[in-house]
Amino acid sequence: MHFIGNLTKKVYRQKNIWHGDTYELLDVAYTKTPKADNFIDKNYTGVWRYKWFLPLVEPNNLITVKEGNTPLLTYKSSLKNVLIKQEQLFISGSYKDRGATVLISMLKQLGIKHAVQDSSGNAGASIAMYCAMAKVNCDIYIPKNTSIAKQAQIKAYGASIITVNGNRDLTAQTAFNSALKSYYASHCYNPLFFEGTKTFLFEIFEQLNFNMPDAIVLPAGNGTLLIGCFIGIKQLINAGITNKVPKLIAIQSANCSPLHNLISNQINNFTATIAEGIAVEKPVRINQMAEAVTFTNGMVITVNEEEIVKSWKNLALAGYYVEPTSAATIAGLDKYIDGFVTTETVVSLFSGNGLKATDKWLKYLKLI
Numbered sequence: 166m167h168f169i170g171n172l173t174k175k176v177y178r179q180k181n182i183w184h185g186d187t188y189e190l191l192d193v194a195y196t197k198t199p200k201a202d203n204f205i206d207k208n209y210t211g212v213w214r215y216k217w218f219l220p221l222v223e224p225n226n227l228i229t230v231k232e233g234n235t236p237l238l239t240y241k242s243s244l245k246n247v248l249i250k251q252e253q254l255f256i257s258g259s260y261k262d263r264g265a266t267v268l269i270s271m272l273k274q275l276g277i278k279h280a281v282q283d284s285s286g287n288a289g290a291s292i293a294m295y296c297a298m299a300k301v302n303c304d305i306y307i308p309k310n311t312s313i314a315k316q317a318q319i320k321a322y323g324a325s326i327i328t329v330n331g332n333r334d335l336t337a338q339t340a341f342n343s344a345l346k347s348y349y350a351s352h353c354y355n356p357l358f359f360e361g362t363k364t365f366l367f368e369i370f371e372q373l374n375f376n377m378p379d380a381i382v383l384p385a386g387n388g389t390l391l392i393g394c395f396i397g398i399k400q401l402i403n404a405g406i407t408n409k410v411p412k413l414i415a416i417q418s419a420n421c422s423p424l425h426n427l428i429s430n431q432i433n434n435f436t437a438t439i440a441e442g443i444a445v446e447k448p449v450r451i452n453q454m455a456e457a458v459t460f461t462n463g464m465v466i467t468v469n470e471e472e473i474v475k476s477w478k479n480l481a482l483a484g485y486y487v488e489p490t491s492a493a494t495i496a497g498l499d500k501y502i503d504g505f506v507t508t509e510t511v512v513s514l515f516s517g518n519g520l521k522a523t524d525k526w527l528k529y530l531k532l533i
């Protein structure tokens with residue numbers, strides 16, 4: 166049996182207080198290392214297949230739609246085969262469902278009735294969907310420029326939308342203050358979310374017949390997938406399941422690359438990017454993101470707007486209708502393969518469905 170550190174409702178609320186720029190970040194700690202023999206529970210499919218490596222949720226509190234288990238597809242990047250995990254196939258349209266199923270199931274178990282979250286869209290939609298299934302009231306704070314399709318989706322799940330006249334950071338602060346009276350179901354602060362995203366790494370490991378790839382190429386905004394992968398790697402190593410550490414390659418938009426700038430000691434200079442999912446100027450867990458990249462011997466690659474749009478268009482022509490943010494990751498993947506790789510096994514992903522970005526497609530195709 167395992168146990169979640171201090172994550173009771175009360176302690177969580179007291180600890181997570183924002184004083185200007187200082188705050189305390191919590192992580193999930195397990196009292197016992199789960200056993201390698203229990204890596205997979207065959208009674209479950211998708212994310213909860215790894216339930217013995219996840220926070221303990223009673224079966225009647227599970228909020229799940231058998232999410233996960235996304236297919237690995239072979240894709241050609243510069244004449245080299247790489248593997249792409251189809252994370253745009255999640256029921257809410259993005260991989261955020263991995264984090265949301267764990268976070269909201271735990272919330273139900275804790276008896277929480279009202280959750281607050283902020284997001285540029287996909288995390289908000291995913292949290293709203295799971296809250297609807299858990300019958301938890303949900304307020305989603307969004308920045309003014311959030312895609313109209315994502316707003317519609319959040320509303321359709323019955324959540325309240327509060328539009329903040331400012332950027333992502335101001336949106337987060339506003340949500341945070343309001344959450345002091347309820348519960349902050351944040352995909353960046355709340356460590357339960359990262360416990361879910363780590364199953365992305367578990368699935369890759371299982372799909373490669375219990376082998377680690379050499380490198381994983383990921384988008385990096387708030388780092389939910391990047392940090393999730395790092396947590397997953399450490400957990401598998403601690404359980405004696407593997408001793409191989411794949412390189413974590415983080416992709417950022419050249420217009421918003423705080424992780425790249427931190428690691429390479431450059432100053433930040435932010436401008437707008439079409440890759441809204443990774444347009445995060447101040448990721449709260451940036452130090453953990455940097456550790457994930459440096460510890461695994463990875464790197465950060467930036468892609469400019471032209472490269473993102475080119476990749477976006479080419480992906481659609483090849484049959485993959487994805488969000489610009491997903492195209493940014495693939496543009497970065499292509500750069501990585503071109504510049505660095507010879508014989509590595511490389512895995513990347515399509516992070517979000519193109520239907521989420523209908524407004525951007527309409528604009529790009531000059532239909533509006």
Ligand SMILES: *Cc1c(COP(=O)(O)O)cnc(C)c1O
Pocket residue numbers: 259260261287288384385386387388389390391442443445488490491516517518
């Ligand atoms: C959330 C998201 C990302 C970026 O993930 P972070 O956790 O912010 O690093 C990339 N693509 C899509 C489609 C997303 O929804």
